[in-house]
Amino acid sequence: MPKVVSNLWFAEEAREAVAFYVSIIPNSKIDRTTILPAETPSGPPGSVELIEFTLGDQAFLAMKAGPLDSFNHSFSIAILVENQAEIDRIWGAFLANGGAPEACGWLRDRWGLSWQIVPRILSEMIADSDRERAKRVTEVMLGMVKIDVAALEKAFNG
Structure with a gap:
């Protein structure tokens, strides 16, 4: 069965x-690091590094291979958490490491990758x-930067 892996350049x-x-993400690990031993379009032998890793239960591949395209909002990684404490912990860790807040629970890390x-x-x-409840929550969420669970619950419950 095929395995789908997101690749981050x-x-x-x-x-x-x-x-x-x-x-910062529980149940995550670096699975393997490989330095390419051959010359590539990105440079001489040893200039390209592949890092296979797992965030939660999702597989990723990070590649250090010199400049190409910058990260943009068309790709983001969503971290679904259980409570406000987890939002605060992860959000704070990104900001403390050079990240920048955006809107609606989004931020960019210091490397330019977007996260939700x-x-x-x-x-x-x-x-x-109940589409009215859903609308209230959506409108409140759209006005947030970091998500506030209590405010979402208040909007949802009217």
Whole structure:
């Protein structure tokens, strides 16, 4: 059965980025690091590094291979958490490591990769069959930077 792995291309500091990611997301690890021994379009032997890693239960591959395209909002990694304490912990770790807050639970890490730090309950609230409740939650969420679970619950419950 095929395995799907998201590939993240870093110009530099792939090893530092991956070490940071696995340090803040529970059940994460670096699985293998490989230095390519042959010349590549990115440079001489040894200039390309591949880092296979797992965040939670999702497989990723980080590649340090020199400049190419920058990360942008068309790709982000969502971290679904259980409570406000986890949002606060992970959000704070990203900001303390040079990240920048954006809107609606999004932030960018210091390498430019976009992340969404959101409670699992949010998707259930937005998908609720009572569309008025779902609308209230959505409107409140759209006005947030870091997600505030209590404010979402208040909007949801009217």
